[in-house]
Amino acid sequence: MKLPVKMTINGQSYSHEVEPRLLLVHYIRETVGLTGTHVGCDTSQCGACTILMDGQAVKACNFFAVQVDGANIMTIEGLAKDGELHPIQQGFWEKHGLQCGFCTPGMIMSVYQMLERYPKPSEELIRHQLEGNLCRCTGYHNIVKAIEWAAEHMPAKK
Amino acid sequence: MATVAADRLFGKSIKRREDPRFITGRGQYVDDLKLLGMTYAAFVRSPHAHARIRKIDISAATRHPGVVAVFTGKDMTGVNSLPCGWDLRKEKKVPGVMQDLAIVPHMPLTSDAARHVGDPVAVVIADSHEAAVDAAEKVQVDWEPLPAVTITDKAAAPGAPKLHDGAPGNVAFKWEIGDRAATDAAFKGAAVTVKKRIVNQRLVANAMEPRACVARYEDATGDLTLWVTSQNPHVHRLLMCAFVLGIPEHKVRVIAPDVGGGFGSKIFLYNEEVVCSWISRRLKRPVRWTASRREAYLTDAHGRDHVTDAEIALTRDGKILGLRVKTTANLGAYLSTFAPAVPTFLYGTLLNGVYAIPAIHCEVTGVFSNTTAVDAYRGAGRPEACYVLERIVEAGARAAGMDVADLRKKNFIPKFSGAFQTQVAVVYDSGDYGAAWDRMLQMLDYRKFRAEQEAARKQGRLLGIGFSAYIEACSIAPSKLVGALGAGAGLYESGKVRVHPTGMVTVFTGSHSHGQGHETTFAQIVADKLGIPIEQVDIVHGDTGSVAFGMGTYGSRSASVGGTAILMSLNKVIEKGKKIAAHLLEASPGDIDFSGGEFRVKGAPGKSVPFGAVSLTAYVPHNYPEGLEPGLEETSFYDPSNFCFPFGAHACVVEVDRDTGNIKILRYLAVDDVGNVINPMIVDGMVHGGIAQGVGQALWEGAVYDGQSGQLVTGSLMDYALPKADMLPMYETDRTVTPTPVNPMGIKGAGETGTIAATPAVVNAVVDALAPLGVDHIEAMPLTAERVWKIIQGAKSAR
Numbered sequence: 001m002k003l004p005v006k007m008t009i010n011g012q013s014y015s016h017e018v019e020p021r022l023l024l025v026h027y028i029r030e031t032v033g034l035t036g037t038h039v040g041c042d043t044s045q046c047g048a049c050t051i052l053m054d055g056q057a058v059k060a061c062n063f064f065a066v067q068v069d070g071a072n073i074m075t076i077e078g079l080a081k082d083g084e085l086h087p088i089q090q091g092f093w094e095k096h097g098l099q100c101g102f103c104t105p106g107m108i109m110s111v112y113q114m115l116e117r118y119p120k121p122s123e124e125l126i127r128h129q130l131e132g133n134l135c136r137c138t139g140y141h142n143i144v145k146a147i148e149w150a151a152e153h154m155p156a157k158k
Numbered sequence: 159m160a161t162v163a164a165d166r167l168f169g170k171s172i173k174r175r176e177d178p179r180f181i182t183g184r185g186q187y188v189d190d191l192k193l194l195g196m197t198y199a200a201f202v203r204s205p206h207a208h209a210r211i212r213k214i215d216i217s218a219a220t221r222h223p224g225v226v227a228v229f230t231g232k233d234m235t236g237v238n239s240l241p242c243g244w245d246l247r248k249e250k251k252v253p254g255v256m257q258d259l260a261i262v263p264h265m266p267l268t269s270d271a272a273r274h275v276g277d278p279v280a281v282v283i284a285d286s287h288e289a290a291v292d293a294a295e296k297v298q299v300d301w302e303p304l305p306a307v308t309i310t311d312k313a314a315a316p317g318a319p320k321l322h323d324g325a326p327g328n329v330a331f332k333w334e335i336g337d338r339a340a341t342d343a344a345f346k347g348a349a350v351t352v353k354k355r356i357v358n359q360r361l362v363a364n365a366m367e368p369r370a371c372v373a374r375y376e377d378a379t380g381d382l383t384l385w386v387t388s389q390n391p392h393v394h395r396l397l398m399c400a401f402v403l404g405i406p407e408h409k410v411r412v413i414a415p416d417v418g419g420g421f422g423s424k425i426f427l428y429n430e431e432v433v434c435s436w437i438s439r440r441l442k443r444p445v446r447w448t449a450s451r452r453e454a455y456l457t458d459a460h461g462r463d464h465v466t467d468a469e470i471a472l473t474r475d476g477k478i479l480g481l482r483v484k485t486t487a488n489l490g491a492y493l494s495t496f497a498p499a500v501p502t503f504l505y506g507t508l509l510n511g512v513y514a515i516p517a518i519h520c521e522v523t524g525v526f527s528n529t530t531a532v533d534a535y536r537g538a539g540r541p542e543a544c545y546v547l548e549r550i551v552e553a554g555a556r557a558a559g560m561d562v563a564d565l566r567k568k569n570f571i572p573k574f575s576g577a578f579q580t581q582v583a584v585v586y587d588s589g590d591y592g593a594a595w596d597r598m599l600q601m602l603d604y605r606k607f608r609a610e611q612e613a614a615r616k617q618g619r620l621l622g623i624g625f626s627a628y629i630e631a632c633s634i635a636p637s638k639l640v641g642a643l644g645a646g647a648g649l650y651e652s653g654k655v656r657v658h659p660t661g662m663v664t665v666f667t668g669s670h671s672h673g674q675g676h677e678t679t680f681a682q683i684v685a686d687k688l689g690i691p692i693e694q695v696d697i698v699h700g701d702t703g704s705v706a707f708g709m710g711t712y713g714s715r716s717a718s719v720g721g722t723a724i725l726m727s728l729n730k731v732i733e734k735g736k737k738i739a740a741h742l743l744e745a746s747p748g749d750i751d752f753s754g755g756e757f758r759v760k761g762a763p764g765k766s767v768p769f770g771a772v773s774l775t776a777y778v779p780h781n782y783p784e785g786l787e788p789g790l791e792e793t794s795f796y797d798p799s800n801f802c803f804p805f806g807a808h809a810c811v812v813e814v815d816r817d818t819g820n821i822k823i824l825r826y827l828a829v830d831d832v833g834n835v836i837n838p839m840i841v842d843g844m845v846h847g848g849i850a851q852g853v854g855q856a857l858w859e860g861a862v863y864d865g866q867s868g869q870l871v872t873g874s875l876m877d878y879a880l881p882k883a884d885m886l887p888m889y890e891t892d893r894t895v896t897p898t899p900v901n902p903m904g905i906k907g908a909g910e911t912g913t914i915a916a917t918p919a920v921v922n923a924v925v926d927a928l929a930p931l932g933v934d935h936i937e938a939m940p941l942t943a944e945r946v947w948k949i950i951q952g953a954k955s956a957r
Binding site: 019022030093096133137142 | 183192451839844849
């Protein structure tokens with residue numbers, strides 16, 4: 001049995017018939033074909049699949065695709081506008097906040113929400129807020145630096 | 159046309175050129191690949207640690223909608239065992255062998271018995287991943303469960319359940335290094351001796367990208383392409399073609415695209431990639447498999463798992479006289495690709511550390527157990543050696559009543575360059591151990607810390623400091639030497655430089671980046687040498703279809719071995735360019751200099767021709783030297799003459815909560831000496847990540863098997879404690895620079911320093927913190943709050 005599902009991803013509408021058990025992350029990767037969102041675990045620990053759903057950072061492995069019918073989603077592919085990197089992306093680049101790059105899309109999407117909530121986070125707050133995202137390469141040092149850089153370079157809120 | 163670069167890039171922290179694709183979600187990892195007609199594999203794995211297979215019934219699975227085929231080991235006729243690439247046998251004249259390596263079969267799908275939880279016995283191929291997984295549950299295996307053994311120091315005990323007919327008593331090998339008689343003599347006369355049991359627990363690498371492969375066989379041409387999460391695609395191809403599947407190597411292309419971390423675990427040839435390749439040939443359809451994290455825990459080669467009894471002998475005033483080490487190394491159920499090398503030649507040869515130790519003897523017994531195979535994990539043998547040495551040295555200092563820093567300094571090998579012969583075979587290249595050590599103490603303000611500690615102790619606070627003065631062997635490795643030690647492969651590297659007619663450059667390297675940043679660092683070397691902007695240089699890696707050959711990336715060898723191969727090719731390009739330039743400038747090639755992207759006639763200002771013009775001439779050879787081949791492309795293979803030996807000094811300051819046993823890292827300091835550095839930002843990043851993994855082992859990580867059932871208790875990210883951001887501090891790092899004389903760029907290697915150094919520094923710090931309670935040793939890691947709390951309670955009740 002397949003069910004219809006519709007959603008907006010990075011400003012584009014998609015509608016498909018999918019199995020009810022299809023996870024949102026697999027819908028995004030396999031059905032829609034946006035492979036920037038990654039799968040690093042099967043217990044929702046790693047955070048590599050973090051996306052923004054209706055403005056909230058969520059782990060895309062924690063939802064069935066059919067469960068989020070009508071949602072407005074942004075993935076890593078939707079963050080840079082007109083070829084211009086978002087300050088968070090730029091921060092990860094400037095401060096060497098990534099090595100293998102696998103956790104990076106989820107990290108960046110998670111940080112997007114962090115900086116909306118806490119525009120000038122302390123080191124301690126940053127580390128606490130990264131609770132749901134694992135990185136095995138960087139030891140987090142330069143991820144913290146990258147987020148601090150991004151916080152400094154975010155455009156002022158209108 | 160090529161233009162001229164302004165600055166020298168070697169030594170500069172330029173931003174990584176690979177990052178734009180990663181930060182925008184456009185990296186290309188294996189699991190991102192989707193091919194027309196693709197099928198999906200799901201493996202049926204043993205739920206038992208040890209069980210005989212009576213029968214496998216695939217009929218229900220075969221009937222499942224969407225299933226294309228189901229295979230068991232019995233279907234895979236003509237397929238051989240996965241090979242072990244390191245042969246520890248007396249007949250091979252491998253030094254130190256006391257008992258020959260038991261070379262036991264490791265079939266891609268086992269058909270007689272399962273020997274660890276997760277051992278694959280069948281595979282379902284279906285049109286969708288979901289159908290494959292569903293049908294795999296319908297494969298009925300009639301198991302006869304057998305007793306299992308998982309615990310390292312019980313695996314070879316009398317009466318332990320036997321894993322392999324070819325390995326009586328579950329002993330895989332016995333091996334020794336050093337001088338037994340001299341060591342015995344050193345201990346006999348020693349004023350101070352200490353013996354401690356030191357356990358280096360089993361770890362799981364946990365690269366964030368799980369292993370994956372896509373195999374595509376093209377029937378029309380007979381070509382097989384395998385995309386695989388590999389640190390060394392050529393090694394994968396060679397082992398798969400020559401040893402397991404017996405298919406022609408030139409008809410197989412292995413591609414390791416963007417790979418999400420490796421840490422050793424993606425070096426080895428695994429069951430799944432062999433099975434998928436075999437099936438794609440059989441079904442003539444593409445097959446994709448991606449490990450779930452649970453599968454990764456059960457099947458990625460694990461690391462470490464040593465139980466060691468270590469003894470140190472000293473004079474009354476703290477001069478080290480001898481070191482005696484006896485280690486049992488758990489190899490798991492099968493021999494992984496390089497498993498026997500890790501606890502032998504990558505371990506025993508590093509036990510000399512940075513100290514002048516007159517006598518050393520080390521004996522290692524490798525054992526089989528009903529656990530996942532163990533092989534190289536970041537550092538591979540060297541962290542185990544450093545851990546033993548740095549723990550026993552501090553125990554020795556305490557026994558001699560000396561300060562742990564003073565004792566180390568007293569025993570350092572004095573500064574040298576060129577050669578230091580250790581007591582354990584290897585010859586160090588260059589070292590100034592005291593310099594790194596002094597710099598670290600200065601950053602720390604050691605005496606001030608001790609005063610603060612004294613004050614804190616008076617308030618009942620448990621403050622501690624731990625050190626680690628480490629050495630490691632990098633730049634792996636001279637082929638002739640490793641061949642004599644049992645390696646089945648050479649360990650050179652290739653580098654090809656292709657100069658295009660417009661002067662743009664593509665470099666093909668046998669090294670593989672899975673986070674190391676080669677597209678940046680190698681391009682820095684090329685841009686400098688040719689005097690062209692870095693934007694005009696591309697680095698290609700990870701594809702046997704375009705790279706000549708390659709041994710891959712591990713053992714901190716990419717910059718030192720792979721980079722040198724590229725440098726050699728650059729020199730050849732310049733030499734040929736001089737001939738072309740000489741012809742164009744009507745001079746003799748001996749009179750041509752090359753610098754800043756220009757070929758110049760010596761002593762004739764104004765007489766020059768740019769690199770781009772020479773490149774164009776090489777491909778449009780109208781006005782060209784007689785007898786010179788057109789084209790500008792050179793290939794080199796570099797085989798190092800020795801290992802390189804980076805070193806350094808790390809320190810960790812901790813506070814232990816005496817009520818909860820919780821540990822807080824207050825400071826972590828690292829002074830590393832990795833020789834010359836191409837890109838400091840990238841090296842610092844490597845050091846950070848290595849420290850995190852080393853601290854992880856000390857405090858949280860550990861693969862735990864249930865001793866009765868043989869189940870992997872820590873089989874998910876919910877159970878295996880991978881360090882998170884809020885568990886770690888900012889790291890204070892610095893470097894000293896002692897270039898190696900081994901390679902022309904003076905690079906030693908930087909990939910594993912942190913993992914090697916951090917673990918003993920942290921544990922030593924906790925022992926120091928607990929000293930006021932009478933604790934003088936901690937045997938096992940990780941130092942979870944529970945374990946530390948128990949140690950505190952034990953120490954209290956002993957008083």
